Amino acid sequence: MTGTAAPGPGPAPTGRMFIGAERTAGSGPELRSTDPATGEPLEPGYPAAGAAEADRACALAEEAFDAYRATPAEQRAAFLEAVADGLEARTGALVRRAHRESGLPAARLTGEAARTTGQLRLFAEVLREGSWQGARIDPALPDRAPAPRPDIRRRRVPLGPVAVFGASNFPLAFSVAGGDTASALAAGCPVVAKAHEAHLGTSELAGGAIRDAVAAAGLPEGVFSLLVGEGPGLGQRLAADPRIAAIAFTGSQRAGLALARTAAERDRPIPVYAEMSAVNPVVLLPGALAARGAEIGRGLAASLTLGAGQFCTNPGLVVAVEGPGFTEFLRAASDAVAADPGATMLTPAIAGAYRQGVAAARGRTGVAAVAEGASGQGPAGAAAALLSVSAADFLADPAHREEVFGAASLVVRCGGTGEAVRVLRSLDGQLTATVHAETGPDGTGPDAAAARELLPLLERTAGRILFDSWPTGVEVGHAMVHGGPFPATTDPRSTSVGSAAVDRFLRPVAYQDVPQALLPPVLRDGNPEKAWRRIDGALTRD
Amino acid sequence: MTGTAAPGPGPAPTGRMFIGAERTAGSGPELRSTDPATGEPLEPGYPAAGAAEADRACALAEEAFDAYRATPAEQRAAFLEAVADGLEARTGALVRRAHRESGLPAARLTGEAARTTGQLRLFAEVLREGSWQGARIDPALPDRAPAPRPDIRRRRVPLGPVAVFGASNFPLAFSVAGGDTASALAAGCPVVAKAHEAHLGTSELAGGAIRDAVAAAGLPEGVFSLLVGEGPGLGQRLAADPRIAAIAFTGSQRAGLALARTAAERDRPIPVYAEMSAVNPVVLLPGALAARGAEIGRGLAASLTLGAGQFCTNPGLVVAVEGPGFTEFLRAASDAVAADPGATMLTPAIAGAYRQGVAAARGRTGVAAVAEGASGQGPAGAAAALLSVSAADFLADPAHREEVFGAASLVVRCGGTGEAVRVLRSLDGQLTATVHAETGPDGTGPDAAAARELLPLLERTAGRILFDSWPTGVEVGHAMVHGGPFPATTDPRSTSVGSAAVDRFLRPVAYQDVPQALLPPVLRDGNPEKAWRRIDGALTRD
The missing domain is CATH 3.40.309.10 (Aldehyde Dehydrogenase; Chain A, domain 2)
Structure with a gap:
């Protein structure tokens, strides 16, 4: 698959969301995006998700989590590349629909589409390079006095299903198949995405590319769902769902703080990465x-x-x-x-x-x-x-x-x-x-x-x-930081753009005296994945 | 300085706290630790910190922050080693006092003292190794099409003053000069420590070692303060203070959650690392x-x-x-x-x-x-x-x-x-x-x-x-994870024991097209600090 847009009209929005593999209508009131150039509501209508649909998407995500996180990094990398290929095949349809829904010029959206597939491929690289696992080994010291040291090894594991809230202003690169989704999927976290009301059709087209790639890769369907619904209702529902383990959001301060509040008040609070307002x-x-x-x-x-x-x-x-x-x-x-x-x-x-x-x-x-x-x-x-x-x-x-x-x-x-x-x-x-x-x-x-x-x-x-430059360009690379102290974001310890965004969805686990055969490959003797690891504190690929 | 305890009785507790360099009495009611073996209150009494003392300690910490974080890593490493040396010189007095205040056997406390100095020296190593800065460089690509890529470099900087709450159960290794303080000071964060009421004298002796090392290193006095006060009052005051940028706590779930709630409700919420309850x-x-x-x-x-x-x-x-x-x-x-x-x-x-x-x-x-x-x-x-x-x-x-x-x-x-x-x-x-x-x-x-x-x-x-082992031993190394999902801790993305604990107090900053002469040394061409850096994503020491 190359970088050229598919010929012909490509897929058309159908007014349906994705709950796992299923293309389905919600049980709530119908939502429509608006053409900002004319103020006209756009076809098709999208019946919104109610409590039952949100529940099913979260349940599928939770069911998929253990199998998905156990996939080898290479399999997830290939999956992300397949999502990128699928988006590329839909570029024409995506750009046309995004232009009608957002009013952004087609040239800008074509560039944004390339950025979106580029992000997915960057996280595939990150997965293959292996450092994302943060492997560390402190080998046993059986002769240490006064007490022997056990064998301790550490890697990072994904947090769990992530709720991703698409932003209005980048209908491709910060939305359904954008950086938050790419980094969460790379980390091994299933994603329940909420479509932004302003670009429902674009969201469906991008979501379809992910859903098709999930099926083609033979992954559990719950790895990805796309829900349509009004922000406050559906957003609060997802933030409060006990199966959601983290939230990624780009948007207004009001909406971001509302999500952060709900997340903090849960029985089990969860991390919220909300990128909000700034005057730069x-x-x-x-x-x-x-x-x-x-x-x-x-x-x-x-x-x-x-x-x-x-x-x-x-x-x-x-x-x-x-x-x-x-x-x-x-x-x-x-x-x-x-x-x-x-x-x-x-x-x-x-x-x-x-x-x-x-x-x-x-x-x-x-x-x-x-x-x-x-x-x-x-x-x-x-x-x-x-x-x-x-x-x-x-x-x-x-x-x-x-x-x-x-x-x-x-x-x-x-x-x-x-x-x-x-x-x-x-x-x-x-x-x-x-x-x-x-x-x-x-x-x-x-x-x-x-x-x-x-x-x-x-x-x-x-x-x-x-x-001596201007802040509007945000490069997608390894050194980029798109984040900052409150209230620019709810968590200054991270970036939502660039390869380090994967760190947001991981936590460390240590393995003490765990038999070789039961250890995850990245921690085994002989370094079968050839990953960078810290042995007694020193970085090595041996 | 070697690992042997100083001869003679060593310093004695005076009933005073440290606000920066000043050894002073609080304006509140007098607190005393209790000998758990007899139930007798122990001399001396400690007049508790009121609002004015907490305010002065936080103001000094804020004042000290920019100068302290700008110190070269080598200077902070030597400072941490001087704290370890000072504690070693007081080992006899520390162990005697901690034994009276905690009822823990002297042999256990002697081991804990060695662990405490070992932790400080481990973070000195971490500082010298340099990876803690998380340096990344994406060099400029002036000929890239359709637009050139700017030069982007990234390192991690400290969050700001940290409030450290000593734990009751490790009066040395998880208290005033324990792992939280060592990792925060390593990161470049001033520390305002709250002494645990159960071991006030031990806290004063350990705090004195830090205060003396601050003075000997010529660092701003606000790098370290030690406050005495009742948990809920003083703790809430520190958690709410706008100059405090993060909280490190080990203790009960009730107290940890109260701090987390206060931190989340601030005008500017801050990270809370509370290590709470577990049945393991x-x-x-x-x-x-x-x-x-x-x-x-x-x-x-x-x-x-x-x-x-x-x-x-x-x-x-x-x-x-x-x-x-x-x-x-x-x-x-x-x-x-x-x-x-x-x-x-x-x-x-x-x-x-x-x-x-x-x-x-x-x-x-x-x-x-x-x-x-x-x-x-x-x-x-x-x-x-x-x-x-x-x-x-x-x-x-x-x-x-x-x-x-x-x-x-x-x-x-x-x-x-x-x-x-x-x-x-x-x-x-x-x-x-x-x-x-x-x-x-x-x-x-x-x-x-x-x-x-x-x-x-x-x-x-x-x-x-x-x-095939038992969980009570917690090795201080590079691979250790002392942390876990809620409610074991308030933040599963970190560890409070081992070298990775320094990560809790850092956030990334990117520098785009910043002139060489103005860049922090770790990001300059030629890698003057010989630190591990990621250049275009690849780890190298070149």
């Missing part, structure tokens, strides 16, 4: 502004308006030190924002919340409207907005720190780097923090001292720090 | 009973009565398949328990709870008192107890699953391995699960099939699985 501060230091203020302004506008500003890492706050170049920066950013043709947001509701958020921000003390773009057409049309405020006014009202989801950014004018530091210190946890600085390759440029001072503060604030 | 099931399979029933019985009694049964991993539940050898097992265990001379428990209150727990267990439907040892002397004296119950009765009443902290064990008589599996399935999460089985070295013995069937179940139940 961008700091503009004086040397950078003086050297390339206009270029930075154009860069900001491009990052801000990308994908109608609907990125978790959208630069919603610019902390700029006034001085030479600041005027050029603001003018270039204004010109670019004013020239923006506008865009269709993901849903009319999201666009409405965006317009309200911009209006509220504009109404706050000291806020000036710097520039506004043209509005996109239709009920989900929105206009990019650039606002500004003084540092003193910003610090006086915590409401300035609230995220406006969409293409709006607030420039905070600071009298010096000291004031910029105060603004940054006032912020909650963030996914990203960006610095534009003239540091020179050897760290001796005009902004180097200020950048050095900022770094420890930014390390405590954000999961990713960027220099 | 031991499964006796028919082949093992037939081959060595009496030996297993003697082994159980020895493990059960070790340290007056006050181990987190004490074998409180034995799941035995009746058949040949069962009678010999039960007789040998009974004889050994009946011959036990009794012991002094940690406090009169703990002994009282133990006696109540045994009486309640005895009163439950179907429970037979199999054997009782002699009672130890004094108000904290206790007698070992062996009880038994049928599997049917056990399964009928969840109260049989409750932990009795102390030297009591309940033998569940099962008609076959199927019934044993049902008993095991009824259990909550556990620290350990032990199997006695005749498997043969190649996995073909009479119990091999049953053991193979049990393993997946035990992996889901416990953090550590032992074969």
